[in-house]
Amino acid sequence: MDILVLIKQVPGTNKVEVDEKTGVLKRDGVDSKMNPYDLYALETALRIKQNKGGKISVLSMGPPQAESIIKEAYMMGADDGALLSDRKFAGADVLATSYTLSQGIKKIGKADLIICGKQTTDGDTAQVGPEIAEFLGIPHVANVRKIIEIKEKSIVVEMDMPETVEIVDIKFPCLITVEKDIFQPRLPSYKKKLETKDREIKVFSLKDFDDKNEKKYGLNGSPTQVERIFPPSVNNDKEIWQGNSDELTEKLYKKLKDLKFIQ
Amino acid sequence: EEDIPQIDKNKWKGICVYVDHVEGNIHPVTFELIGKARELASKINHPVYAVFIGENIKDKAEEILHYGVDEVFLYDNKELVDFRIEPYTACFEDFINKIKPSIILVGATTVGRSLAPRVAARFRTGLTADCTVLDVKENTDLVQIRPAFGGNIMAQINTPNTRPQLATVRYKVMSAPQRNDEKSGKITLMDIEKEKLNSNIEVISVTKKEKEVSxxxxxxxxxxxxxxxxxxxxxxxxxxxxxxxxxxxxxxxxxxxxxxxxxxxxxxxxxxxxxxxxxxxxxxxxxxxxxxxxxxxxxxxxxxxxxxxxxxxxxxxxxxxxxxxxxxxxxxxxxxxxx
Ligand SMILES: Cc1cc2nc3c(=O)[nH]c(=O)nc-3n(C[C@H](O)[C@H](O)[C@@H](O)COP(=O)(O)OP(=O)(O)OC[C@H]3O[C@@H](n4cnc5c(N)ncnc54)[C@H](O)[C@@H]3O)c2cc1C
Ligand SMILES: Cc1cc2nc3c(=O)[nH]c(=O)nc-3n(C[C@H](O)[C@H](O)[C@H](O)COP(=O)(O)OP(=O)(O)OC[C@H]3O[C@@H](n4cnc5c(N)ncnc54)[C@H](O)[C@@H]3O)c2cc1C
CATH class of the missing domain: 3.40.50.1220 (TPP-binding domain)
Incomplete structure (x- = not known):
């Protein structure tokens, strides 16, 4: 069974800078790490492989330094990895990102099961998985919280809905996005680090893709535009009360009464 | 940038809300979005639509008419009894092709977060996630404001040259309008070819979670x-x-x-x-x-x-x-x- 896990490099902290003009993130020089939610996706793949055998590939789109998260995936047990990297991919929104990844997936060959994280900690949209499935023309199920059974031609999973839990059987090839806590991710192993330190990371750029139309990638291929970025507003219409505890209690009591929360 | 052809925005009219439901039980985020859609629609003089996909949902569609929509488009087929991504996307696609709405609002529920991106990709258009503020410009461009980076940053996002424009909104972010005693607007039953409702997903069971105070x-x-x-x-x-x-x-x-x-x-x-x-x-x-x-x-x-x-x-x-x-x-x- 061939499993493909999609992993993204994200800033190591939430304090990041944005290019005022383009609204695109300044990622250079910012400490980065693997999107924490993707660790759950990778762990899910590793558990499936433990039970059923097969091969795990990882794929990422990003700048050249994103190779580091592919190395990290090797240290956790991934067999194979590729990076999609090209200046022409820069500034991509969800649509352009998903299209690029779907072209990359076609390039690296068939996968029975594609696993994505639930969302990222930077863009935070949770939209990339479903859009890739659409571009590949395969079914997907989001918010998977449990793998129930791997059959020969399909996978049975549990999907978390607001008021219900649904058990569904999806035919291969398909894509799932997994909830955190589906499995506890393992730590990278030092032994694997030594074993995999020379393992190849394939790098593909636009010229390797079937569809070389530049207008479909990066900022050009992005229907959404970030017009401006700003800090969350603070509420200026407020009262701050100070004083001794009796005064404070009196004020609070009166306010609750005025607002009719106390009859 | 070189000359990218500009689309004709006048060909896209209407603000549509996806009726989020499981087994016909309409999620309240739907009404909140209808309220927002009405507010936006009045600024650009567009109608408000709802698209409702499921089985045996005619009665439930009547309820939506109490909240001030102009037209509910109904896809009512037995293949649509449970949410499965391919047939639901097919219905949405059919609706968009026939009605050409300018803006589509979807609740950021499990279903909405799965369906909206699929539809956006099919039409190669933009989708903005988890909007907290929505407004509309005179030229019908939707102004979408959303938090990112764990709420440390707010971004204002625009979809300037593709239609329809899609946005998801979480439950309890917008306010639901009052339910009117009178109904208004109408229900239109939509036809779709059976072949489009095939799926590689089989729903084995749907279990209610224990009712908890939320x-x-x-x-x-x-x-x-x-x-x-x-x-x-x-x-x-x-x-x-x-x-x-x-x-x-x-x-x-x-x-x-x-x-x-x-x-x-x-x-x-x-x-x-x-x-x-x-x-x-x-x-x-x-x-x-x-x-x-x-x-x-x-x-x-x-x-x-x-x-x-x-x-x-x-x-x-x-x-x-x-x-x-x-x-x-x-x-x-x-x-x-x-x-
Ligand atoms: C402030 C801000 C707001 C934004 N808002 C929007 C918006 O509303 N709409 C929009 O279209 N774009 C938006 N973007 C752009 C968008 O976030 C990213 O550029 C897009 O590349 C990835 O989306 P995501 O990070 O939300 O991924 P998600 O959809 O949250 O990621 C889900 C999963 O997809 C996989 N994945 C995602 N990206 C990659 C990758 N590069 N390589 C490999 N796997 C990957 C991972 O498995 C991940 O767990 C925004 C960007 C910023 C900075
Ligand atoms: C990715 C990510 C996601 C997160 N998601 C969430 C989330 O969903 N929800 C969430 O809550 N947090 C979340 N956090 C954690 C968040 O950053 C904060 O750490 C957390 O909210 C702090 O909780 P707190 O205010 O209870 O504790 P603290 O920050 O420790 O604050 C305690 C406060 O109590 C006051 N205090 C102490 N004693 C008294 C007293 N006797 N009377 C009156 N005041 C007193 C102190 O002055 C202090 O301000 C997340 C963090 C990350 C990184």
Whole structure:
């Protein structure tokens, strides 16, 4: 069974800078790490492989330094990895990102099961998985919280809905996005680090893709535009009360009464 | 950039809301979005539509007519009884091709977050996630404001040259309109070819989760943070909750300490709440927390540190010790109730 896990490099902290003009993130020089939610996706793949055998590939789109998260995936047990990297991919929104990844997936060959994280900690949209499935023309199920059974031609999973839990059987090839806590991710192993330190990371750029139309990638291929970025507003219409505890209690009591929360 | 052909925005008319439901039970986010759609539509003089995909949902569609839509488009087939991505996307595609709405609003529920991106990709158009503010320009461009980076940044996003424009919005972010006694608007039954409703997904079972009180639905919430020193102090908080009809909620550290069920966590990695009143007790006001409650109608914060960031979002800030204020408040309320 061939499993493909999609992993993204994200800033190591939430304090990041944005290019005022383009609204695109300044990622250079910012400490980065693997999107924490993707660790759950990778762990899910590793558990499936433990039970059923097969091969795990990882794929990422990003700048050249994103190779580091592919190395990290090797240290956790991934067999194979590729990076999609090209200046022409820069500034991509969800649509352009998903299209690029779907072209990359076609390039690296068939996968029975594609696993994505639930969302990222930077863009935070949770939209990339479903859009890739659409571009590949395969079914997907989001918010998977449990793998129930791997059959020969399909996978049975549990999907978390607001008021219900649904058990569904999806035919291969398909894509799932997994909830955190589906499995506890393992730590990278030092032994694997030594074993995999020379393992190849394939790098593909636009010229390797079937569809070389530049207008479909990066900022050009992005229907959404970030017009401006700003800090969350603070509420200026407020009262701050100070004083001794009796005064404070009196004020609070009166306010609750005025607002009719106390009859 | 070289000359990219501009689309004709006049060919796309109407603001559409996806009717989110499981087995015909309409999710309340739907009504909130209808309210928003009406507000936007009146600015650009567009109609408000709803698209409803399922089985045996005619009666439920009637209910939507009480909330001020012009037309409900109904896809009612037995293949649509459960949410499965391919047939639902096919219906949505059919609707968009036939009606050409300018804007589509989808609730950021499990279903909505799965369906909206699939539809957006099919039409190669933009989708903005988890919008907290929506407005519309004269040229029908949707102004979409959303938090990213765990709420540390707000982004204003535009979809200037593709249609339809899609946005998702979480439950309890917008306000639902009043239900009218009278119905208005009409229901239109849509036809779709059976072959389009095939799926590689088989739904084996749908089990109701145990009905739990959800803090998302609470009108009054008392939220506790690490300023509450021990789990047994919850007794005092619960007593106050009972007196004012509140639900108890907590910050993430208290979940990590195992003091409360994860469903009671407010914030980015918890629930979004929008009660009429929230009283925060010993909560510092990290953005990850406030992201889940800043929409509340009235926020009262109790914190002994006057510099705590919670005072930036609070309407009434009480600089004081919760162990001094709350017992006195409880006493006062009890006395007033004659207990
Ligand atoms: C402030 C801000 C707001 C934004 N808002 C929007 C918006 O509303 N709409 C929009 O279209 N774009 C938006 N973007 C752009 C968008 O976030 C990213 O550029 C897009 O590349 C990835 O989306 P995501 O991070 O939300 O991924 P998600 O959809 O949250 O990621 C889900 C999963 O997809 C996989 N994945 C995602 N990206 C990659 C990758 N590069 N390589 C490999 N796997 C990947 C991972 O498995 C991940 O767990 C925004 C960007 C910023 C900075
Ligand atoms: C990715 C990510 C997601 C997160 N998601 C969430 C989330 O969904 N929800 C969430 O809550 N957090 C979340 N967090 C954690 C968040 O950053 C904060 O750490 C957390 O909200 C702090 O909780 P707190 O206010 O209870 O504790 P603290 O920050 O420790 O604040 C305690 C406050 O109590 C006050 N205090 C102490 N004693 C008293 C007293 N006797 N009377 C009055 N005041 C007193 C102190 O002055 C202080 O301000 C997330 C973090 C990350 C990184």
């Amino acid at each position: 803090i998302s639905d609470a009108e009054v919430i008392i939220a506790c943070g690490r300023g509450v020193k021990s789990q047994k102090d919850f007794e005092m908080i619960k007593e106050l909750c009972d007196l004012i009809g509140a639900q108890i909620a907590v910050t993430r550290p208290l979940i990590e300490a195992g003091w409360a069920d994860a469903k009671r966590q407010i914030g980015l990695s918890g629930r979004t709440v929008k009660p009429k009143l929230i009283i925060t007790c010993g909560i510092s006001g990290a953005v990850q927390f406030t992201a889940g409650m800043r929409g509340s109608d009235c926020i009262i914060a109790i914190n002994k540190d006057e510099k705590a960031p919670i005072f930036n979002v609070a309407h009434y800030g009480i600089v004081g010790d919760l162990y001094e204020v709350l017992p006195r408040l409880i006493e006062k309320i009890k006395v007033s109730k004659g207990a």
